[in-house]
Amino acid sequence: NGATISAANGTAAAPSFTFASDTNTGIYRITTDTLGLTTAGVERMRVSATGNVGIGTNNPTVPLEVNGAVKASTLTTSGVIAANGGLSSNGLTVIDAGGGWLRTYGSSGWYNGTHGGGWFMQDSTWIRAYNSKSVWTDQTIGAQTGLTIGYSGAGAPSGGAVIAGSVGIGTSSPSSALDVRGNIYGGFGAQSTSGTLDWNNTANARSGSTATLLLGSATNGPGSGYYFHPFNFEYSAKDGSGNVTQLAIPYGDTTSVDGGIYMRGRYGGTWSSWRKIISQGSNGNVGIGSNSPAYKLDVAGKMNAASSSGAGGYISTGNYGGTGNAAFFPEGLWSAGSTAWIYGTIYTNGTILDTSSKWSINPGGTVYFNTGGNVGIGTTSPGQRLEVAGNVKATAFISTSDARLKQNIRPIEGLEIVEKLNGVRYEWRSNGDSDFGMVAQEVEKVLPEAVVTDTATGLKSIKYSNLISPVIEAIKELFREILGHREKIRELQEENRDLRQRLERIERALQSSLPKTEQDAHSENKPSHDNQ
Secondary structure, eight states: OOOOOOOOOBOSSSBSEEETTEEEEEEEEEETTEEEEEETTEEEEEEOTTSOEEESOSSOOSSEEESSOOOOSOOOOSSOOOOTTOEEETTEEEEOTTTOOBOOOTTOEEEETTTTEEEEOSSSSOOEEETTOOOOOSSOOOOSSEEEESOOSSSOOSSEEEEOSOEEESOSSOSSSEEEOSOOOOOOOOOBSOSOOBTTOGGGGSSSTTOBOEETTSBTOOSOSSEEEEEEEEOSOOSSSSOEEEEEEEOSSHHHHHTOEEEEEEETTEEOOOEEEEEEOTTSOEEESOSSOOSSEEETTTEEEEEETTTEEEEEEEEOTTSSEEEEOSSOOOOOOSSOOOOSSEEETTEEEEOSOSEEETTTTSEEEOTTSOEEESOSSOOSSEEESSOOOOSOOOOOOOGGGOOSOOOOOSHHHHTTOOOEEEEOTTTOOEEEEOOHHHHHHHOGGGEEEOTTTOOEEEOGGGGHHHHHHHHHHHHHHHHHHHHHHHHHHHHHHHHHHHHHHHHHHHHHTSOHHHHHHHHHHOOOSTTO
16 A cells, blocks of 8 residues: 555675575665675675666676676577676587687587578688688788698698689689680799709709709700700609600890700600700791701601792692692692592692692592582582581581571461471481481472482482471461360350359259258258269
8 A cells, every 4th residue: 555665775694675584695775776686695686776787796787797607598688798707508618708719619610690601610620611602802811831722632732722623814714724814924944054054953944043044065955055944844743753854945146046946855764865846047937857947837857838929828748749849729738648638729840730629538538628619528429518428416506597688588387387297217228227207309399498409419308407497386376276275165164163053053942942851852862063
């Protein structure tokens, strides 16, 4: 009835409100608008004037502040949880004391519930992105001892980088192990002329303080008296002990450069002799196996090429048939022999050798180009631009069909044409192989545009791709008929439903006019329409 119970402030040892058998446990007033909860004479919790609750602290600054460990099966808050002593779960530290490390255990880690990714570890070496997520930064990624990308090995590289897959610089779709779309600046090679003056010392071909220019006359060199850049291409070992291909690339003035490039190899610990592989004179001629090239490209012993006044470039195969130099002007390559050559406009001693054909690869006609420009594969008498005597395999066959190339475009018949075409099975007379398709003479009577007749042999062929048009139209006609049938079925279903409803109304009217005993008998014998 509005009465007030008043008590002294009390203390932690003697609270204002207590229990007869436990006088040092209860509630007391600590100061103005501040309550304390005490047990065993010790303050355990207080509620401040602002409503903040403190456990283990006399100055709570948030709605619940605990100076010590907190154990809960579920902890929910819309504000901030402050844990100066750290945070643990199931006996394991999750956040270190003092706002330190965020810890996880086993193969778990940090996870973003919104985007489905995070970080975790499942061994003592690698930090992994969870759920196959990629890593992106608009700053720099640094690695002090090594960098590994796409490599699933057990250890990281030491002082280098390991990249599994292709690397693209300037492209997001590299087509090889290293694909650079742009210029590369810098280089590698010799840094002095005072290193180990022995060509067998493979360190000379590596970057570093030992790499040096070497005189060709130095120990084990190619013999020329000017400087070279030594370069090694080493197989397998990559430490100077493996099999090596070594290049000597000239360094210096025109005289040195004109001397050409030399090459040798080391296999099983044994070096081969040096060989000159290419040289270019001051006149711009290039020689392969030649120290003094006389042509724009001069290959010692087998082939040379040069310009012929007034006739453009030509290829000379040297002595042909014992009658002198044979050459051809850029229609192909003539190579004397009994099994293979390429025809062209061929000259020997200034006289046309053969004009009967354009190109042919081997006399059997494996590939043949006739004077009309037709190409035959497996036949020497192609009647079309490309004729193949055999099967052709391709990912796609493309037909020109641009509207800008056509006129008088109009619809084509569908079922009217398809119904007149016949599919048949048969065997080829040439080899007895079974096959199926159509007969060109029958198709020609229906669609003459789909049949091609070889003017030389009279044999007929079918342009099967052209038959797609009437087939498409036939399918469309059939589809329209199906749609019409669907509509008719729907109308019949509606009529059937209306008739059933009318029948049920008539039956109910008849039943209501009968005496009750007859109504009951009629109901028992009434057939159900549910399954009709």
